[in-house]
Amino acid sequence: MIDSSGARQAVLEAERVERATASAEDAVMSMADFHSWFNARTRANTFQVDRIPFAELSGWDFDPDTGNLVHASGRFFSIEGLRVRTNRPWMGEWSQPIIVQPEIGVLGILVKRFDGVLHCLMQAKMEPGNINGLQLSPTVQATRSNYMKVHGGADTKYLEYFRPESRGRVLFDGLQSEQGSWFLHKRNRNIVVETEDDVPLDENFCWLTLGQIRRLLLLDHMINMDSRTVLACIPPALTGPQGQEAGDDPFTRAFLRSLSDHGSAVHDSGRILSWLTELRSRQELVQRRVSLRQVTEDGWRLGSDVIDHRDGKYFDVVAVAVQASNREVAAWTQPLVAPKQAGLLALLVKRIGGTLHALVQARSDAGMLNVAELTATVHCQPGNYADVPAEHRPHYLDYVLTAPTSRVRLDVLHSEEGGRFYHAQNRYLVIEVEPDLDEPDDRYLWVTLHQLTSLLPHSNYLTVELRSLMASMRCLAQRL
Amino acid sequence: MIDSSGARQAVLEAERVERATASAEDAVMSMADFHSWFNARTRANTFQVDRIPFAELSGWDFDPDTGNLVHASGRFFSIEGLRVRTNRPWMGEWSQPIIVQPEIGVLGILVKRFDGVLHCLMQAKMEPGNINGLQLSPTVQATRSNYMKVHGGADTKYLEYFRPESRGRVLFDGLQSEQGSWFLHKRNRNIVVETEDDVPLDENFCWLTLGQIRRLLLLDHMINMDSRTVLACIPPALTGPQGQEAGDDPFTRAFLRSLSDHGSAVHDSGRILSWLTELRSRQELVQRRVSLRQVTEDGWRLGSDVIDHRDGKYFDVVAVAVQASNREVAAWTQPLVAPKQAGLLALLVKRIGGTLHALVQARSDAGMLNVAELTATVHCQPGNYADVPAEHRPHYLDYVLTAPTSRVRLDVLHSEEGGRFYHAQNRYLVIEVEPDLDEPDDRYLWVTLHQLTSLLPHSNYLTVELRSLMASMRCLAQRL
Numbered sequence: 007m008i009d010s011s012g013a014r015q016a017v018l019e020a021e022r023v024e025r026a027t028a029s030a031e032d033a034v035m036s037m038a039d040f041h042s043w044f045n046a047r048t049r050a051n052t053f054q055v056d057r058i059p060f061a062e063l064s065g066w067d068f069d070p071d072t073g074n075l076v077h078a079s080g081r082f083f084s085i086e087g088l089r090v091r092t093n094r095p096w097m098g099e100w101s102q103p104i105i106v107q108p109e110i111g112v113l114g115i116l117v118k119r120f121d122g123v124l125h126c127l128m129q130a131k132m133e134p135g136n137i138n139g140l141q142l143s144p145t146v147q148a149t150r151s152n153y154m155k156v157h158g159g160a161d162t163k164y165l166e167y168f169r170p171e172s173r174g175r176v177l178f179d180g181l182q183s184e185q186g187s188w189f190l191h192k193r194n195r196n197i198v199v200e201t202e203d204d205v206p207l208d209e210n211f212c213w214l215t216l217g218q219i220r221r222l223l224l225l226d227h228m229i230n231m232d233s234r235t236v237l238a239c240i241p242p243a244l245t246g247p248q249g250q251e252a253g254d255d256p257f258t259r260a261f262l263r264s265l266s267d268h269g270s271a272v273h274d275s276g277r278i279l280s281w282l283t284e285l286r287s288r289q290e291l292v293q294r295r296v297s298l299r300q301v302t303e304d305g306w307r308l309g310s311d312v313i314d315h316r317d318g319k320y321f322d323v324v325a326v327a328v329q330a331s332n333r334e335v336a337a338w339t340q341p342l343v344a345p346k347q348a349g350l351l352a353l354l355v356k357r358i359g360g361t362l363h364a365l366v367q368a369r370s371d372a373g374m375l376n377v378a379e380l381t382a383t384v385h386c387q388p389g390n391y392a393d394v395p396a397e398h399r400p401h402y403l404d405y406v407l408t409a410p411t412s413r414v415r416l417d418v419l420h421s422e423e424g425g426r427f428y429h430a431q432n433r434y435l436v437i438e439v440e441p442d443l444d445e446p447d448d449r450y451l452w453v454t455l456h457q458l459t460s461l462l463p464h465s466n467y468l469t470v471e472l473r474s475l476m477a478s479m480r481c482l483a484q485r486l
Numbered sequence: 487m488i489d490s491s492g493a494r495q496a497v498l499e500a501e502r503v504e505r506a507t508a509s510a511e512d513a514v515m516s517m518a519d520f521h522s523w524f525n526a527r528t529r530a531n532t533f534q535v536d537r538i539p540f541a542e543l544s545g546w547d548f549d550p551d552t553g554n555l556v557h558a559s560g561r562f563f564s565i566e567g568l569r570v571r572t573n574r575p576w577m578g579e580w581s582q583p584i585i586v587q588p589e590i591g592v593l594g595i596l597v598k599r600f601d602g603v604l605h606c607l608m609q610a611k612m613e614p615g616n617i618n619g620l621q622l623s624p625t626v627q628a629t630r631s632n633y634m635k636v637h638g639g640a641d642t643k644y645l646e647y648f649r650p651e652s653r654g655r656v657l658f659d660g661l662q663s664e665q666g667s668w669f670l671h672k673r674n675r676n677i678v679v680e681t682e683d684d685v686p687l688d689e690n691f692c693w694l695t696l697g698q699i700r701r702l703l704l705l706d707h708m709i710n711m712d713s714r715t716v717l718a719c720i721p722p723a724l725t726g727p728q729g730q731e732a733g734d735d736p737f738t739r740a741f742l743r744s745l746s747d748h749g750s751a752v753h754d755s756g757r758i759l760s761w762l763t764e765l766r767s768r769q770e771l772v773q774r775r776v777s778l779r780q781v782t783e784d785g786w787r788l789g790s791d792v793i794d795h796r797d798g799k800y801f802d803v804v805a806v807a808v809q810a811s812n813r814e815v816a817a818w819t820q821p822l823v824a825p826k827q828a829g830l831l832a833l834l835v836k837r838i839g840g841t842l843h844a845l846v847q848a849r850s851d852a853g854m855l856n857v858a859e860l861t862a863t864v865h866c867q868p869g870n871y872a873d874v875p876a877e878h879r880p881h882y883l884d885y886v887l888t889a890p891t892s893r894v895r896l897d898v899l900h901s902e903e904g905g906r907f908y909h910a911q912n913r914y915l916v917i918e919v920e921p922d923l924d925e926p927d928d929r930y931l932w933v934t935l936h937q938l939t940s941l942l943p944h945s946n947y948l949t950v951e952l953r954s955l956m957a958s959m960r961c962l963a964q965r966l
Contacts, residue, residue, distance in 0.1 A: 465856060
């Protein structure tokens, strides 16, 4: 197993340096002030999350006909069953519980220039599944139910900036997918709006520069999933040279060339689209919604406190009771999906002709809308493969688990959406590999970061996990 | 009602001129020779299509549990039920039969330069639902079942050029949607490959220039739907000045500027994506597959010879027996969807600042994968709205039906996919409107043809009907 002391050292160094350089980059708030503010928010906003039996859920019930776990309003989301048929040689067919949420929500970040420097309005927000309570979320994080106010709660703050009639300038606006293993066809609208208004600052919000946010992305469980996906969508050209991007060493130069459209890519963009189109045509992914009761045929057990798989793998479905002081509703109960262990998301990178390339794979997950999306080189919960024959284990999983610390460029734990997942965390790694390491089969391709970024305006190209990695690795171009 | 004598006159004029100019454009086959060849193929390839009761279908049965009409192999396609919930003010919820075909097929055109001029390899192909037997189809038109040879038929000719190991140059390769009103989430791979090989010419195939194909697109029911969608995807830049494109009159100049990236567009591309993202987030489109038997609750009748709606609207499901001499299998039976009347697809265009703009709408159909796609200004079967209150009739439907001939730039009848639809035809119109005609509501937007074309490499932006129109209207830039 690798240890992550190298990357941790970088974080500590980053925190030391950032205190010195924060004022130099004209942030409205120093990092020291940020941490003080964040700690104060943590103390001020009390919350409590308790596991409860399903029978104690309020407003949620198992439908008597199907066994589906649904809300009485017919809104929010439901836990149903999905039967999947693929043409993969291993585990080609299965059924599983899945979160069904056909509504498209809004994840929006409001940005504003202070003395010419772009700042993001970030929110300290509790979600019941968060491992650590508060995390930094986007300015707005609302399901359609939320902002149509089905639950009768308070207004969603700052939502007016993301409405069509807003006077702001839209920097990005696209639908992005979420976890295909746990959600059926789920997408959210990711939007970034720049305003010139005087924006009143609520006590749970703060303005941070992109450079500051990139440093915070090196901290475990600080920037939530919704923030990461939106941050990944901010066009690199807009962020400019902010954050003391440096081109001194060959790795950083190769990284910056990869982000720009000046790098030399081994495949042109037409080739990438054709490769993905061919895979999407060849890959069979037949999804059929079934009742939650029907997934018991494939080893799932519907208990009174938990829905789980008899092999002890994959995930559980649990229920929680929540009390919180800074949410639209002060107390509620809800189901959550609880993965059995942390996931591993490792992106292998190497320099080709002076431009950094990332090895992405086209991956099909149970609930994906468009057959396959691009994701990290290794993307799995390793425990699910503990008893799987070597030829069917994910490519490079063992390589990643034994990579020397000196090759690890990024190593951080992030939480996944705490509104739907209970203590779901993934370890995000960027590992620079030997020049001779190559595509293991035709589902993998070496691409530049610019090529990945240019796919972001269109839906369902990059998984939320790859977008998380892309947001997090931007710090690699910063002199920390 | 408009009459189409102006456009018909243009076709006749085109046919006169093309005979004179075909040799000038270095086509390998003159238009006169093409028509002789096509007529000979029609005489040589006998076929017969007869309506039969469902009970006489061979290999197809109504599933005893669900009533779904399925093939014994579990492959090809099935007729099932779909329940749809939207937040539209009129007909917001309904259920209907729908074609379910989760496989992605291949629609491929092989191109080759003869004396420097790009030619497409087109096929004279019978489909059982064709109103007129033979139409010109792409080089390859194959479901995954076809080329995996589930039915044990002959090899699909020229398929090897579209495999990953082909030595050809891929000019376009993307997934494109098909009719959202009749198909659930259906897409096909649209691919164009250029070869330098000597390609042996099968008797049912011919080489045509793009200029020749554009002239044929002015003829009713000649170029089939699968050809039109692939032709729409051929990048305009690749087709070059071929076909005597002329810039003499202001309309043609505005058209050519609209196709190029030099035109001045009223909305930038970021604005278009943001507009569509906002609509996709706001529009509710909740799809739930139900059994075919369940659609009877909404007025559908399951007869022994036909499945139809008691209002006499929408479409029927019928069964046919087919005998054909030039298909992989010589005789078979199958179900088909038969629309109750021809559809109307009208694109309103106008010159804005010397660049032609098209008024597109973002439209949600029952079976769409990505909530909404861009389509023609008017896109409907007019009869479905005969008894609908004026405020809920499609915008500009009455305008189109009464437009003066002098404003009609294109008017042609094309068939929809004859392998799934029985005598399905749509009237495709391009109408140049008054300068003061504007977007009727925020679901409509003026865009340039270049902006539409630049969305084609990505899936599910343009309906198959709009792609048909775009392929057909390319002739507007030709001196005919």
